[in-house]
Each structure stands twice: as structure tokens, then as C-alpha cells.
Amino acid sequence: MTDDIVTARPSNAAEVADLVRRAQHDSLPITIVAGGHGPWSHAPAPGMRIELADLSDVEIEGLALDGEDAVVHIGGGAVWGDVAAKLGADGLAISSGDTASVGVGGLTLGGGIGLMVRAWGLAADQLVGAQVVTASGGIVETSADENPDLFWALRGGGGNFGIVTRFDFLAHPVTGIAYGEYVITGDAGRVIRAARDVMRDAPRELTMTYMDVPPMDPSAPAGARISAVWAGDDVERFRQVMAPVADLDGVDAEYTTPAYRDILLEMPEPVEGAELPPCFIGGNGLFTRLDDELIDRLVAFRAAYPASVVFLRSLGGAFGEVPQASTAFPARTATWFVMAGAFDIPGVVDDDARAAIRADWERIEAGRLAEYGNFADTERPDAVPGMFTPEAHERLRAVKAQWDPQNVFRRNHNIPV
Structure with a gap:
């Protein structure tokens, strides 16, 4: 060693x-x-x-016919911003993460709750095949028909089972998208309730995200806002659906029709030798519903800790139509993804504050169905079973025993044999 x-x-x-x-x-x-x-x-x-950065090709298989999905082969080292730009030139898109620098591999293997998750499901739901380098150094193809257990595990089970060198996705035709930004200067709790009520009966074309971040977060403007993505070019219908949010006092709405690539967040490149960001105290969860008690706790959390973040994304639609056992991803009955946490800033946050933050987060997470591994940024072996259903966790262990019995691929949310 x-x-x-x-x-x-x-x-x-x-x-x-x-x-x-x-x-x-x-x-x-x-x-x-x-x-x-x-x-x-x-x-x-x-x-x-x-x-894997040099494995980043994006290839559309054949000619994409009008109105039909197309098979797209994407290298395991590609990032979503480049993929969105390439596919957008051909009128196609895949529901990806919300940040351009996110890798196709990590996001997809962990599930992938993207900006079109209600329209098309998870990134993993759009996967139809993959090329995988195994722990023994072999190269195999996998799909629903070829090595199906391995294919099942790749769709939400993380990087436990091999190195994916090529992903095969179904990409969807996009005639256009409508995008809404709703800057919140009024009562955040009231706005979140209105958004929740809209999403109860919203068309699957609509996916909504709420974010409230401090000035220190470089990935988004400070303050509270909702962003909404409509998978289609019917801007007037989109406006009508979002009116209960847009018409509230203390909400400033703006509508655009950008390319999909243009709504992805841009993160700054990491500076070599720069200090690591402060630790994050909090977590995330997949929730059956966003009830008033949960909303009140989230709003109070953000108000109590100035250097804190609250992030919500609507689920349901295509995400909820996938049978639970079809992939390794948990909690298909969830209708909201929730994340909340505070930054542990040296000299600002003391032991009493840390304890208070943890206690408040534990009250928030108490009602969750499962944790989303892609948003868990530390290795916590004891938490891994909570990222899956019990049945999926046992099946993942069996797949691991078949494909990686020596646990070669272990620097992840690890599922040991």
C-alpha cells in the first residue's frame, strides 16, 4: 500500500x-x-x-424523428452542460441536474432529480443501457435484456458496481421550454404554501424549485426565489398554472423562453490550493407531502441561521409513475425533495449553535421517506441503508456480491457485501 x-x-x-x-x-x-x-x-x-473527462462524446443514434425520443450515447466523463448544448442543437433534451458542471456519471448512478423530473422522471429513468468496466477489469454491456440485475443496480444504486464508460439514454424532443423566476420579498411561508397547492394538480410538464440561500453561496443569487420549468412552448398555459404564485404580494415574476442549457447553474471552477468550504450541518429527504408543519419548520430554520440554505423541488408526475421495484431509487411516492442546512463557519458557529442546528434538522427529517444519496456529501456507512428501501438494499448487496465481491469500488455511499 x-x-x-x-x-x-x-x-x-x-x-x-x-x-x-x-x-x-x-x-x-x-x-x-x-x-x-x-x-x-x-x-x-x-x-x-x-x-474520465476524456470520455465525453455525445452521439445521437441515427436521425431523431419529429416527436419521437432518440437514443443518445454519452461518455462516462461528460458533464451536463456540454450534453445539454449538444442535444439542444438537435432539438432534444434529457432531464439532468440543475448545474452545468455536474457529471453525467455521478448524477445518473445516484438517480438524478433534475429540472424536468416531473416531465421525464429521473436521469436514471431515461437510461436504457450502459457499458461498464467491472471490478475484474472486464468490459460488459448492460440493459434491461443484458445483465439486467446490473442494469437495475446502476439506476440509483450509485458507483458501487463498476465504472460506466458509456451511458445510453432516451433523449426527448423539445419544441421549446418556458421558464419562470419568482423573486420573493414577502412572506416565504405563504409563497411556499401557494406553490405546494399549485403542484398538487399541476400538469406533468411543470417542475418547480424553491431556494433560499445566503449571500455566501456562489451558485445562486442570495435570497428566496422559485424557479419553474415548463416542458413545452405553451407559455400562456404556463402563466395560468403559475398565477396563484405570481399574483401574491411580495412576489416579482419574470418569464422567459430560454434554451435548456441556459437555465443550468454555473459553478466557479475550484481554485487549486484554496481552502475547503465550511462544513454543512443538515441534510435532505424525500417527503410524501409538504405539509404546513414542515413548511413552518423550514422557514423558521432559515430565519434562525443566517448562513443557512433551504432547497425544495417538486416530484410526482413521471417520477411517481415508475414502479418502486423497477429501479434502486427509493420513495417513488414522494412528492417533494427537501434539503436544509447551515454552514459551520469557524468563529461564527459555536458548539451550542451546532447542537441547535442539528436538533432543528432532526425535527425536519423525522417525516422523510428516505435520504437522497446525491445530496449527501460525506461518507456515512450507517446512513446508506436509509438511501434505499429495505428490499432494494438487500438486492443491491446481492448484485454487489456478484459484480464486486472484493469491494474494489468503495469510495462512494458504499454497499458492502
């Missing part, structure tokens, strides 16, 4: 397989970087670091 870091940038699946065999021979732990958006990607770890 060595404390050195060996970095490699393969350009094809065969080279990835060679690197896995080499790491096995030399007893080197493996870290996979597919996009480099999350904190684990930038943390130094001894062993072999396999960066």
Missing part, C-alpha cells in the same frame, strides 16, 4: 479496464472522477485516481 496518488486520464473503455487491473495488481484503492463536481472528487486520496 502507498500514500501516493497515481492519476490517470484514459481515453477509452479498454484503457479504463487496464487501469483497474493494474490497480488490483498493485493493491491501489481506486477513486473515480466523472465530472469532478462533488467534494469527493477534489479531496486527495491515496491510490489510483481515474479521471
